[in-house]
Amino acid sequence: MFTKPGVCGGSTAAGRCSSSSSEPEPGRRPRYNFGLMETPRSGEGKGDGYSASESGGTSSTERLVQNNKLPSGSHTSGFTPGAANANNTSRGNNSVLSVLSAPSSSLCRDRDGARVGKTPLSAISHNTRSSCRMRTPQTGHSVTSSSAISAHCVASVIVAVVEGRGLARGEIGMASINLRSPELILSQFADNTTYSKVITKLQILTPLEIIMPNTACDKGTATKLFSLITENFKTVAFTTVQRKYFNETKGLEYTEQLCIPEFNTVLMEVQSKYYCLAAAAALLKYVEFIQNSVYAPKSLKVTFQGSEQTAMIDSTSAQNLELVINNRDPRNSHTLFGVLNYTKTPGGNRRLRSNILEPLVDAETINMRLDCVQELLQDEELFFSLQSVISRFLDTDQLLSVLVQIPKQDTVTAAESKITNLIYLKHTLELVDPLKAALKNCKTSLLKAYCSSLDDNRFNIILDKIKTVINDDTRYTKGCLNMRTQKCYAVRPNINEFLDIARRTYAEIVDDIAGMITQLGEKYNLPLKTSFSTARGFFIQMNTDGVILPSGQLPSEFMKVTKMKNAYSFTSVDLIKMNERCQESLREIYHMTYLIVCRLLSEIYEHIHCLYKLSDAVSMLDMLLSFAHACTLSDYVRPEFTDTLAIKQGRHPILEKISVEKPVPNNIYISEGSNFVIITGPNMSGKSTFLKQIALCQIMAQIGSFIPAEYASFRIAEQIFTRIGVDDDIETNSSTFMKEMKEITFIIQNANDRSLIIIDELGRGTSTEEGVGICHAICEYLLNLKAFTLFATHFLELCHLDALYPNVENNHFEVQHTRKSPQTTEKITYTYVLSKGHTEEKNYGLKAAEVSSLLPSIIHDAKEITSQISKQLWQKQMSTPExxxxxxxxxxxxxxxxxxxxxxxxxxxxxxxxxxxxxxxxxxxxxxxxxxxxxxx
CATH class of the missing domain: 1.10.287 (Helix Hairpins)
Known part of the structure; x- marks a missing residue:
C-alpha cells in the first residue's frame, strides 16, 4: 500500500522492502514524535526554518472583520464527552489498519526498468523514521525546502498531492497537516506545465513527508509532476499510496466529521473541489496509520486556500531576495525574516515566516493590519502591556494538537505528555483575562475583533473545571526537575487515595537520594551536590574549584564519571537503584494522574474549540507587535496602496540593519505610463542592491509592515519574480546562460499584468551580440505587459528602447571620477545615487581593472582593442521628432x-x-x- 519510490522517485529507496501481511504490530509507536509526544515548549527555538503551519493568507478573524461579523461571546458545539470513544471505536472498525492492504506483487519500476518494492504497513513500524526519512542531503536546493538543513530537521508537515487525469490534467489538489498543529489546509488550483504553483506551495510548507498516488510512478515511468517534485525535494521522504485511497467522497466525509463548527463554512467551499478532497482522504488515513492515533471528532480547523488569496513568490526569487534564509550562512539572521522577527511565540514566528513567503493581495486586509501597527506605535501603554502578556504564551497550536489526538494505545510517555499539556492548558487559560484587559481600550477594528473573540465564556468554563482537579499553584515552570514535581503534584489531594500514597512514596525516595548524597559527601569530605537531568535522572555533581582529590582520583565507589571544565558528574550503584525505584514510583503516579486527567479532558472537550481563536489571536498579535517593534528601531513609514509604485528616500531593510554606515536612500516612480525601468551603471554601483530593495519593500508593504522610507506607495503585486546573477550549476549540468534562459522562461510563462519583475544582468553568460539581441527581444515582450519591470543591464544599447516605447524610463547610478595629478591613476567614487537618464560611463570594466594589480601594458592593449571594437559596434541613435x-x-x-x-x-x-x-x-x-x-x- 505504502511505497518508497526508487529511481522513479528521483532517489534511492531507504530501508528494506517487504511483501508480508499489512496487519500492524500491536504496541506500534508513532512514526514521528510530534504532537502526542511533544509539549508546547518543544517547538521553541527552532529559528527561521520552523515549519509553517499558519496560513499565509487572511486569518479567520480578519475575514470576520471584513464581513462586519465580530465573534459572539458564547458558542455551542456538537462535541460530546462520549463522542471521542464512540468515534474511536467506529473508525477503528473501518480504520486504516483493517482497510488498507498491500499486495505482495505490487511493484513499480524505475526509469531503467529496475523493480522498486512497495513498503507494506508492517514494514513501517518500529524504526520507520530512520528507514524512510534518512537520505543523503543534497545541495543547491530551494531556499524554503531541503537546502536548509536546519529547516528540514524540524519540519513537521505531511502533504498529499494529486493531479487530475485526462482533460483535467493540470488541476492540482493538495492537503497538508502539521503534526504540531491541528489544522487541515486544503488547496486546489490549475497549474501550467512547469507546475510552478505546486513547487512554490510545497517549498513554503517545508514538508516532512509527501504522499502521492502510486499511478504517478507506475508502469516504469514517472509523471512530470512526480519527477519535478522529487527533483526539487530530494531529502524529503516520499510515499506512494494506491490511487483508490484518493477518494473525494471519503475526503468530504472525513472533513465533515473532523471540522470544528466554527469553521464549517469551508465545507460549502470545498464540496466541488474534488481533487483537494481526494488528497485529504489519503492524507488523514495515512496520518492515522503512521501515528497510531485518531483525531477526535469536530477537532480540526479546516481551511481552504486558493491560489488567488496570496501573492506568488517562487523559490528562486525567495532565495535571491534572502527572505527567510541567508544565502551565505543559513544560520545567519541577515534576512527579511530576521529584520522583522521580534516575535515572542512559536505561533507568531510561524505566521511571520509564512506571510513573508506568501504576502497578502487584499488591500483592505493589509490596511487593517497597518491600522493596528499604527495604533501600537502611537499607544506605548498598549504596546508594552500586550508584549508582556504575549511573551508568556506557549505554543497554543501544538497544545491543541496534543489535546485533540486520541492515542490508540496508552503508554507512559503519552500519559506524561497529557499531564504536562494539561498544566500548559491551565497556564494558557490564565493568560486570557490579562490579554483581554490589555486589548479593552483598543480602537482599530481588527484589535477590537480579537478582544471580542476572547470574550467567550468557554475559557472560564474550561479553567473552572481544571481548577476542580488541578492544584491552584500548579503552573508551568522552567527546569526539568521543577516540571516533574509540578506533574507529580498537579492533581489535588484526596481525589485518589492510591495517588496520594504513591506521591508520599516518591517524596520519601527523593529525600533518601538527597540524604544519601549528603552522607557520601561527609564520608569522603567532598563538596557533593544533587543534580538532575531528564536523561540521567538524579546524579552527583562536584565543583573542582579548590578541591584536592586523594591520589588525584575520585573514590572507586563512583562510576560513569564525566569530567567537565570545572566540575565532575558521576553516580553510584546505590544511586542507580534508587533512580529505578524513583522511576517506578513515577510511573504509578503518572498512570493514576493520567486516568484523572482523561476524565477531566472528556468533560472539557466540548468547550475546547475556543482555543483555536485564541491561537489565531495570539499569533497575529505577536506578528503585529513584531512589526511595531521593528518600526521603533528605524525610521519606517506607513505605505499606501494605489496604482503606482512610488518610494521617496527608500532604504534597503536588511542593509540598513547590518551596515555600520547608513545606506544611501533613493527614489523610484513606476506607473502604467512608465512601467519599464532600465537601470544602468558600473559594476558595484548599487544596481543589484537597489533592485532587491524594491522587491523587499513591496513584500513588507503587502504583509502589513511599515517601510524604510520617507514616503511609499505600492500597487498590489500578485506575483513577484526575480532573475539575479547566477553561476554554473554543476549538479544539473547547466551553464550560466542556460540557467538564465530557464529562469527568464519561467517568468515569461507565468507573469501577468499585476506582476513585479526584477531582472539583473540578463545575457551576461553569452557573447555581447547575442546578449544584446536576447535582452532586446525579452524587453519587447515584457513591454507588452502592464507588469512593473525593473531591468538592470550593462548593455547600453537597450537604453534606446525609450525612443521606441513611451513607457520605458532610463535611470542610472552616478559615479564620480577624481585624479590628484595627471600622473596618478583616476579614482572612481560610487555615490549609490539613482538619477534620471542612462549612464554616460563607458568601459567601466577597464577602469575597474586599472585599480587592480593587472600589468599596465595589458590594460593599455585592452583599451586600444576596446576603442576599435566600439567604433564598429556603437552607432548613436537619436529619437525622431515624432x-x-x-x-x-x-x-x-x-x-x-x-x-x-x-x-x-x-x-x-x-x-x-x-x-x-x-x-x-x-x-x-x-x-x-x-x-x-x-x-x-
Whole structure:
C-alpha cells in the first residue's frame, strides 16, 4: 500500500522492502514524535526554518472583520464527552489498519526498468523514521525546502498531492497537516506545465513527508509532476499510496466529521473541489496509520486556500531576495525574516515566516493590519502591556494538537505528555483575562475583533473545571526537575487515595537520594551536590574549584564519571537503584494522574474549540507587535496602496540593519505610463542592491509592515519574480546562460499584468551580440505587459528602447571620477545615487581593472582593442521628432489618469500640480521643436 519510490522517485529507496501481511504490530509507536509526544515548549527555538503551519493568507478573524461579523461571546458545539470513544471505536472498525492492504506483487519500476518494492504497513513500524526519512542531503536546493538543513530537521508537515487525469490534467489538489498543529489546509488550483504553483506551495510548507498516488510512478515511468517534485525535494521522504485511497467522497466525509463548527463554512467551499478532497482522504488515513492515533471528532480547523488569496513568490526569487534564509550562512539572521522577527511565540514566528513567503493581495486586509501597527506605535501603554502578556504564551497550536489526538494505545510517555499539556492548558487559560484587559481600550477594528473573540465564556468554563482537579499553584515552570514535581503534584489531594500514597512514596525516595548524597559527601569530605537531568535522572555533581582529590582520583565507589571544565558528574550503584525505584514510583503516579486527567479532558472537550481563536489571536498579535517593534528601531513609514509604485528616500531593510554606515536612500516612480525601468551603471554601483530593495519593500508593504522610507506607495503585486546573477550549476549540468534562459522562461510563462519583475544582468553568460539581441527581444515582450519591470543591464544599447516605447524610463547610478595629478591613476567614487537618464560611463570594466594589480601594458592593449571594437559596434541613435512628440503626449495622459484615480489633494494643491504638469509638457514640446530644427538642418 505504502511505497518508497526508487529511481522513479528521483532517489534511492531507504530501508528494506517487504511483501508480508499489512496487519500492524500491536504496541506500534508513532512514526514521528510530534504532537502526542511533544509539549508546547518543544517547538521553541527552532529559528527561521520552523515549519509553517499558519496560513499565509487572511486569518479567520480578519475575514470576520471584513464581513462586519465580530465573534459572539458564547458558542455551542456538537462535541460530546462520549463522542471521542464512540468515534474511536467506529473508525477503528473501518480504520486504516483493517482497510488498507498491500499486495505482495505490487511493484513499480524505475526509469531503467529496475523493480522498486512497495513498503507494506508492517514494514513501517518500529524504526520507520530512520528507514524512510534518512537520505543523503543534497545541495543547491530551494531556499524554503531541503537546502536548509536546519529547516528540514524540524519540519513537521505531511502533504498529499494529486493531479487530475485526462482533460483535467493540470488541476492540482493538495492537503497538508502539521503534526504540531491541528489544522487541515486544503488547496486546489490549475497549474501550467512547469507546475510552478505546486513547487512554490510545497517549498513554503517545508514538508516532512509527501504522499502521492502510486499511478504517478507506475508502469516504469514517472509523471512530470512526480519527477519535478522529487527533483526539487530530494531529502524529503516520499510515499506512494494506491490511487483508490484518493477518494473525494471519503475526503468530504472525513472533513465533515473532523471540522470544528466554527469553521464549517469551508465545507460549502470545498464540496466541488474534488481533487483537494481526494488528497485529504489519503492524507488523514495515512496520518492515522503512521501515528497510531485518531483525531477526535469536530477537532480540526479546516481551511481552504486558493491560489488567488496570496501573492506568488517562487523559490528562486525567495532565495535571491534572502527572505527567510541567508544565502551565505543559513544560520545567519541577515534576512527579511530576521529584520522583522521580534516575535515572542512559536505561533507568531510561524505566521511571520509564512506571510513573508506568501504576502497578502487584499488591500483592505493589509490596511487593517497597518491600522493596528499604527495604533501600537502611537499607544506605548498598549504596546508594552500586550508584549508582556504575549511573551508568556506557549505554543497554543501544538497544545491543541496534543489535546485533540486520541492515542490508540496508552503508554507512559503519552500519559506524561497529557499531564504536562494539561498544566500548559491551565497556564494558557490564565493568560486570557490579562490579554483581554490589555486589548479593552483598543480602537482599530481588527484589535477590537480579537478582544471580542476572547470574550467567550468557554475559557472560564474550561479553567473552572481544571481548577476542580488541578492544584491552584500548579503552573508551568522552567527546569526539568521543577516540571516533574509540578506533574507529580498537579492533581489535588484526596481525589485518589492510591495517588496520594504513591506521591508520599516518591517524596520519601527523593529525600533518601538527597540524604544519601549528603552522607557520601561527609564520608569522603567532598563538596557533593544533587543534580538532575531528564536523561540521567538524579546524579552527583562536584565543583573542582579548590578541591584536592586523594591520589588525584575520585573514590572507586563512583562510576560513569564525566569530567567537565570545572566540575565532575558521576553516580553510584546505590544511586542507580534508587533512580529505578524513583522511576517506578513515577510511573504509578503518572498512570493514576493520567486516568484523572482523561476524565477531566472528556468533560472539557466540548468547550475546547475556543482555543483555536485564541491561537489565531495570539499569533497575529505577536506578528503585529513584531512589526511595531521593528518600526521603533528605524525610521519606517506607513505605505499606501494605489496604482503606482512610488518610494521617496527608500532604504534597503536588511542593509540598513547590518551596515555600520547608513545606506544611501533613493527614489523610484513606476506607473502604467512608465512601467519599464532600465537601470544602468558600473559594476558595484548599487544596481543589484537597489533592485532587491524594491522587491523587499513591496513584500513588507503587502504583509502589513511599515517601510524604510520617507514616503511609499505600492500597487498590489500578485506575483513577484526575480532573475539575479547566477553561476554554473554543476549538479544539473547547466551553464550560466542556460540557467538564465530557464529562469527568464519561467517568468515569461507565468507573469501577468499585476506582476513585479526584477531582472539583473540578463545575457551576461553569452557573447555581447547575442546578449544584446536576447535582452532586446525579452524587453519587447515584457513591454507588452502592464507588469512593473525593473531591468538592470550593462548593455547600453537597450537604453534606446525609450525612443521606441513611451513607457520605458532610463535611470542610472552616478559615479564620480577624481585624479590628484595627471600622473596618478583616476579614482572612481560610487555615490549609490539613482538619477534620471542612462549612464554616460563607458568601459567601466577597464577602469575597474586599472585599480587592480593587472600589468599596465595589458590594460593599455585592452583599451586600444576596446576603442576599435566600439567604433564598429556603437552607432548613436537619436529619437525622431515624432517619437518625442508622442512620448510627451503619452506621459501627460498617464499622469492625468493617475491623478484622477488616486489623488487626495485639495483644490489649491491640485492647481499647483497641474501647473507643474503643464510646464513639463511644454518643456517636452520645446525639445521636440529643437529636434525638428536639427533634423531640417
Amino acid at each position: 517619437s518625442l512628440r508622442q512620448r510627451a503626449v503619452y506621459r501627460l495622459a498617464t499622469r492625468l489618469v493617475q491623478t484622477a484615480r488616486n489623488s487626495c489633494l485639495d483644490a489649491n494643491s491640485l492647481r499647483v500640480y497641474f501647473r507643474g504638469l503643464k510646464k513639463r509638457y511644454e518643456s517636452d514640446c520645446l525639445a521636440t521643436e529643437e529636434a525638428t530644427e536639427m533634423e531640417v538642418e
